[in-house]
Amino acid sequence: MTDLSVRIGSLTLKNPVMPASGTFGPELAPLLDINQLGAIVPKSITLSARGGNQTPRVCETDGGMLNSIGIQSKGIEHYITHILPFYQDYEPPLIASISGESIEEFELLAMRLDKQPGVTALELNISCPNLRDNGQAFGMSAETTDELLRTVRKVTGKPLIAKLTPNVTRIQDIAEAAERGGADALTVANTFLAMAIDTETRKPRIGNIMGGLSGAAVKPLIVRLIYQAHQATDLPIIGSGGIMNGQDAIEMILAGATAVQIGTATFVQPNAMNIITDEITDYLERHHIDKITDLIGQVDVS
Amino acid sequence: MKLFDARLIDNHPVSRRYWQMTLDVSALDRPVQPGQFFQIRCSDNWKNPLRRPLSVYNYDHESRCLEFLYLVKGNGTQQMTLMRKGDTLSLLGPLGHGFTLPDQGALLLIARGVGVATLHALARQARSENMEVHVIMSARTPGDLLTVDTLSRLGATVYSVTDQEGTSSVESVRALSEKLICEEGISAVYTCGSSRLSKLVQELAETYHLKGELATEAHMACGIGDCYACACTIRKGNQLKTVRVCTEGPVFPISQAVLQ
Numbered sequence: 001m002t003d004l005s006v007r008i009g010s011l012t013l014k015n016p017v018m019p020a021s022g023t024f025g026p027e028l029a030p031l032l033d034i035n036q037l038g039a040i041v042p043k044s045i046t047l048s049a050r051g052g053n054q055t056p057r058v059c060e061t062d063g064g065m066l067n068s069i070g071i072q073s074k075g076i077e078h079y080i081t082h083i084l085p086f087y088q089d090y091e092p093p094l095i096a097s098i099s100g101e102s103i104e105e106f107e108l109l110a111m112r113l114d115k116q117p118g119v120t121a122l123e124l125n126i127s128c129p130n131l132r133d134n135g136q137a138f139g140m141s142a143e144t145t146d147e148l149l150r151t152v153r154k155v156t157g158k159p160l161i162a163k164l165t166p167n168v169t170r171i172q173d174i175a176e177a178a179e180r181g182g183a184d185a186l187t188v189a190n191t192f193l194a195m196a197i198d199t200e201t202r203k204p205r206i207g208n209i210m211g212g213l214s215g216a217a218v219k220p221l222i223v224r225l226i227y228q229a230h231q232a233t234d235l236p237i238i239g240s241g242g243i244m245n246g247q248d249a250i251e252m253i254l255a256g257a258t259a260v261q262i263g264t265a266t267f268v269q270p271n272a273m274n275i276i277t278d279e280i281t282d283y284l285e286r287h288h289i290d291k292i293t294d295l296i297g298q299v300d301v302s
Numbered sequence: 303m304k305l306f307d308a309r310l311i312d313n314h315p316v317s318r319r320y321w322q323m324t325l326d327v328s329a330l331d332r333p334v335q336p337g338q339f340f341q342i343r344c345s346d347n348w349k350n351p352l353r354r355p356l357s358v359y360n361y362d363h364e365s366r367c368l369e370f371l372y373l374v375k376g377n378g379t380q381q382m383t384l385m386r387k388g389d390t391l392s393l394l395g396p397l398g399h400g401f402t403l404p405d406q407g408a409l410l411l412i413a414r415g416v417g418v419a420t421l422h423a424l425a426r427q428a429r430s431e432n433m434e435v436h437v438i439m440s441a442r443t444p445g446d447l448l449t450v451d452t453l454s455r456l457g458a459t460v461y462s463v464t465d466q467e468g469t470s471s472v473e474s475v476r477a478l479s480e481k482l483i484c485e486e487g488i489s490a491v492y493t494c495g496s497s498r499l500s501k502l503v504q505e506l507a508e509t510y511h512l513k514g515e516l517a518t519e520a521h522m523a524c525g526i527g528d529c530y531a532c533a534c535t536i537r538k539g540n541q542l543k544t545v546r547v548c549t550e551g552p553v554f555p556i557s558q559a560v561l562q
Contacts, residue, residue, distance in 0.1 A: 025528035031305050051544050056521040058531040060352045065523065072530045072544065215351055267523045268351050270305055270394065
């Protein structure tokens with residue numbers, strides 16, 4: 001029997017496959033076996049309601065897509081009264097992705113969710129490229145990352161996962177800062193700040209001018225970032241960016257990821273996460289590997 | 303909604319920029335309403351990962367044939383033109399809220415460009431229930447007018463207007479519409495494909511107290527309500543609300559439309 005279970009801090013997942021925040025919702029229930037997921041990650045929640053960004057909010061690019069949704073959200077109270085109850089009958093643990101406009105907002109969100117038994121861990125979205133000018137994010141500064149983690153750490157005992165931005169010069173510095181601040185794990189990474197122009201109209205192809213690039217096109221960049229972050233810290237890493245099949249997931253695990261998130265692939269194929277989980281199992285059986293954890297960071301660079 | 307494979311029966315150009323695709327959707331076991339749409343994988347080409355939302359042009363429940371009329375606009379729809387009889391396509395749908403028919407009276411449909419695709423499905427349903435249907439069809443050139451013959455064969459009365467002939471101005475369409483409203487017992491008016499004509503339909507519906515519906519388009523990623531890419535603003539009562547075209551729409555009461 002192949003063992004797909006992995007540990008993210010104090011949290012054990014029955015398999016390493018979970019959705020990337022913002023690409024998953026109750027609407028997938030008829031199309032996907034949610035109970036087969038390693039974890040449930042609903043869309044990032046903000047303290048108060050947000051309308052989101054101008055449309056168009058997505059465009060297709062070669063092998064990927066840009067999005068600039070801007071975290072349209074109904075606020076934390078709606079999340080607690082409507083979103084969390086919907087998932088309570090499903091087996092996988094729920095990781096709440098939270099997004100604040102200030103360190104204090106992250107703190108308030110964490111305090112509020114710390115009391116919720118339906119929330120198993122928190123993913124801190126310190127890296128959304130679509131909230132401030134030119135894609136500025138908390139996770140671009142090691143100092144801010146450290147301070148933000150330290151502040152949130154004080155108000156909750158739940159495992160904290162810092163979702164890093166790829167839009168930095170040295171991801172190692174941010175990974176180390178998150179670890180110092182008290183993170184239990186890292187998600188590597190959010191989307192790449194990017195831009196596309198319609199040459200016929202000369203207009204940006206998304207309303208917010210810039211957006212986040214995801215999909216197969218970014219996978220080699222993410223594999224590199226996972227490799228670098230894994231060398232810099234001992235924290236478990238959740239790889240996210242461009243996984244379209246089981247082989248892509250294995251590649252990230254070999255680079256140093258403990259678990260993986262699936263986003264764009266779900267838009268292409270709504271049951272992609274179930275298929276990817278099956279393909280990971282097939283790979284392990286084919287290679288006679290008993291435990292998926294034996295593969296973590298096992299890229300052979302000799 | 304269901305995720306399933308469909309087999310391509312036919313795929314051919316109907317004019318310079320438009321193609322029509324017919325699919326065998328035997329795997330589909332639920333009804334399809336005019337105004338609903340499907341998310342279609344254009345190809346297995348790695349360059350075009352996202353599905354394209356296409357509204358239903360025609361669905362025959364007996365034969366399980368589903369037809370789309372599509373504008374060849376970019377890479378994805380270009381790829382669709384390369385598909386041949388016997389090929390399989392992955393479909394997700396039917397999605398969204400469709401049109402609703404009036405209890406009685408005649409229908410006025412005002413279509414522009416590829417907007418006629420979704421209104422064609424509505425015309426067909428209304429005719430099958432023996433309702434009278436009038437269609438004002440607007441396009442750039444006479445060559446861009448689509449499905450005039452098909453609609454006529456269904457028993458709809460079609461009025462064509464084009465930019466090239468100088469007959470498609472909002473004022474001309476308004477005059478024609480008002481004449482039809484007064485003379486033909488129109489009780490409901492529907493539109494798709496032009497924001498100027500949508501504005502006109504909104505005014506007509508208000509002035510003449512008609513039921514009115516608008517089919518909208520949007521860039522989508524998931525198509526099922528998860529990603530919030532296709533947000534649009536509507537007016538409910540005195541409040542503006544951001545909703546998802548894919549789930550709350552794509553058909554909205556015209557009174558709710560917020561138009562420039």
